[in-house]
Amino acid sequence: MIELTPIGRVESELTDRASAPKQGLEGAPDAWLVFEPAVVDALDGIGPGAELIVLTWLDRAQRDVLRVHPRDDVSNPLRGVFATRSASRPNPIGLHEVEVLEVEGHRLRVAPLEAIDGTPVVDLKPVL
16 A cells, blocks of 8 residues: 655645646746645755755646647657656656755745646655
């Protein structure tokens, strides 16, 4: 059995998938990662300038999609979702490389982040 517990959520001006860029470097805004009080000690050592990989649970993605037109462009041939960065997939785990701009208590302001407002955060890892 797999058990996944969100450690926080995204606060962003992006509110729907249609208006969100496909990738962070394609014009995504700054966003806040807001963490649960129980995990705040795990943020020790993270400061402005840190480069992180944010793992999210893309809770509004379709989980029954196995093949997509990459970048939602029907001129691209169908491909299996494991060969794409599509949000729709059996386990919709988002992978986002960001830079920490500001630390404010249990919140990190990061950029760029294409995840939409309310997206659950499941983990952080430093970029190596």
